[in-house]
Amino acid sequence: MNTVRSVLKHFARRSVAGLSAFVFAVTAFGFMTPASDAVAATKVKYAEVVRSVFYLPKYIAIANGYFAENGIEVDLTTAWGGDKGTSMLLTGRVDIVLQGPETAVYVENGASPEKTKMFAAITATDGLFLMSRKKMAMKDFKWSMIKNKTVMGWRPGSTPGLFLEYAMKKYGISPKKDVNHVTNIAIPARVGAWIAKKADYAVFFEPDVSRLSREGHAFPVASVGGEVGKVDYTVFMATDSYIKKNPKIIQGWTNAIYKAMQWVQTADATDAAKKISKWFPKVKIEDIAASVNRYRKFGIWKTDPTTHPKAISALQDILVEGGVLKANKRVAYDKVVTTRFSEKAKGK
Template sequence: MKKWVKLSFSLLIVSILIFSLGACSKKESLKKVRVAEVTRSVFYTPQYVALEKGFFKDEGLDVELKTTAGGDKTMTTLLSNGADVALVGSETSIYVYAQGAEDPVINFAQLTRTDGTFLVSREKIDNFSWDQLKGSTFLGQRKGGMPQMVGEFVIKENGIDPHKDLNLIQNIDFANVANAFASGTGDYVQLFEPTASVFEKEGKGHIIASFGEESGSVPYTDYMAKESYIKDNSETLEKFVRAVYKAAKWIEENDSKEVAKVVQPFFENIDLDILATSIERYQKQGSFGTDLILNEEGWNRLQDIMEEAGELPKRVDYKTLVNTSIAEKALNNK
């Protein structure tokens, strides 16, 4: 009897060891990809769905995500090898190229195809018209970033000179813009979701317009990597894009409440109903595109907006900083 007990115990230990070694082996076989995102926002919902639904792991990838608030910080992280991939505004790749980078940053997939900010007013306005901004204090985004440039583009399109007709504040760090408005700075502010909806629910502000709807299609946030990394890891990035594509398709096929349940772990302090509302806003204005390819028309429109804002160092040819082959292969082999 004692021998049987000992044998059974030994077999149990061996089984546990085999299972543990198998699990470790599987985890070790996953290819790690370090991603730096410019901010934590519902705007990037496809990325969070890909993580939470296991689409990256299905492709054999172990994606490590960190938030590096602001385009400058995100790009610094990428250039200093603190990340393999950056999710950030397309304009940053142009800035790096203009500085003469030996290893330029290449856009290989487009995650969002509209502006992601909303115009939030301190006071409730039932019938808003853009000319009501004149003479007000407008708390804008960081100078040279996509939110600021698209924001100014939309304001100008509505017959307002942001530098003459507004008291324009642009010297507040990206991560502190929302707090500054909550503390009493500005009559209007430009905010991403879910912050805009949180402010509305808490009575700190009121969403009165969408910069995404006003500006139309624009390559707003892209996945990018250094040219050298892309050269050595093209198959890995193809798998990465395929996982994001699966997530984008899943979002397209599900309602905002279901999507909100999946991404809530990334927004633990945000109520589920706020998340659902935020996601629905982005769904309705077409921010989440299943076509992850940055086309030449979009690239030229981006540079037009930068030029209008006085932030374009020089025009850069589409093929110089955009690589569509990875996304094309990913979508053809889905």
Template sequence: MRKWGLLFALMASLLFSLFACSSKEEMKTLRVAEVTRSIFYAPQYVALAKGFFEDEGIKVDLTTTWGGDKTMTTLLSDGADIALVGSETSIYVYSQGANDPIINFAQLTQTDGTFLVSRNKVENFSWDQLKGSTFLGQRKGGMPQMVGEYVLKKHNIDPQKDLTLIQNVEFANIANAFASGTGDYVQLFEPTASIFEQEGKGYIVASFGTESGRVPYTTFMAKQSFLKENEKDIEKFTRALYKAQQWVQTHDAKEIAKAIQPYFEDTDVALIEKVVKRYKDQGSYATDPILDEEEWNNLQEIMEEAKELPKYVDYSTLVNTSFAKKAEQ
């Protein structure tokens, strides 16, 4: 009897090992290129940290490509399967006559993520105080710059006439340029804006996200051919993302900060919590992956206002919500 018991245990162990190996082999790797590493993308890191992608049989190979142009180039050259970047980039590619258009399939953020930072402390800020100032804006043609100009015009400020607008500084160098003395005001993402405030280098006076309304600011996108050939994997990816979005929605900033801290090792967890709360309070994190038509039209209105819209593109041409809708089910 003892012999049979040992034999049974050995066979069970062998079967378990084979099953484990088989499961590992079935895990599909999807290469994701993110435009920057930012607390603004908290739900993505929650999905990674909480194992939501792995639960769906997906392994995410995440690379930071630092900038919209580089991210889109990486996707177009098959250096990545999926890109996390502003939806405007898909419009730029489509307008150049792409045979295999880039399709937006899941939304991550639904407002602008930048803040207006003043060099000097302002007790009672009003937008007209920017008139006559030097404003260090974001790279021309990108969503931050277009939203920045859109908001200025909304407050009756002509970006070309009412202030000195600087737009020739690379995205990665904008914060350093401001810290070195360039500009009276600067448009910055978090956590840089809050770090500057902590260090006395600047003061957050307004939110571009609050001012500009809802837009598909950052979305997951892929080539149309890739979506067709990998439908099941994209479904799984989107379902994991939706789980993370719901988790972010139902947990407080402290819990979210603790979950995503491994992706921001050089940032104090208290600062991460502060930034997450700021983004949550202004509704920056999309609560589901569906990019709706109103947001798409608002995006193109902002692009048109900035004279950066090559041509109007119909919502159904570059947006596929089927994966997002299945994820919700």
């Protein structure tokens, strides 16, 4: 356990004081749709990094019974942060996590003898949108507008935080010098902090983007992912030991996700919204549908579940640029990614 703790301290150094008050995992739902062939289901403990329409294919895989078809019963928990998701994975509290790929790099470079691997990806880039209090067309927004303003970002060292900083630097803006960069607001408190006017600009995932916009609290002015480009942003991962012991579960999981990814490509937005509304009980169907349409417009969801070498190389470029990874600590692709399951799923 000492080696595990040393890895978790790596994440803690990039967390912000006060975030620990929100270190909890909210158990949301455990769903299972009986499989038509009566296959005995295996319960899989699974944690999503946050609750967002950003992860639409995952919810669809549950709602449409794709996991059940593969003999899997999903026990879903929300970790509220990649640092917490990694802690849950390394300590055996969950079997599979959906979170940023940077966590596998941190673990690979850490002291823990247990390592993690990505086996399927669902998002092609950052799903955050920079929001302004002033309504304007995206074409009229200039990144220079955020200079000398308060910007509510994300936890340092996380993919949301690193990608936002990368976008700022692209336009010559120093996250440390040119803006008041607020990074100590916990995920569940971000919307409330915005409404309380704690920042001039902030980044949000859907469905918060559509909801805040409809209510007149904030308006999207830029896509962070659009500025950074295509880099696998959210991936499913498990420990090496779990993958070795449970290849059928990992394959079944990947098969279900790939089927859901295909469904998402052509599905009606309102139909998709209704299917996943149980996970967003306080959000209007129209806001969920708007979220689906916005993400589809920006090409957020992957059509291929395989994480390719180019994506890991680009990710590590961002980690090095962000100062959280030394250039001589870049990890080999095959140390953090396995493609056997995603490639087999595509061949079905």
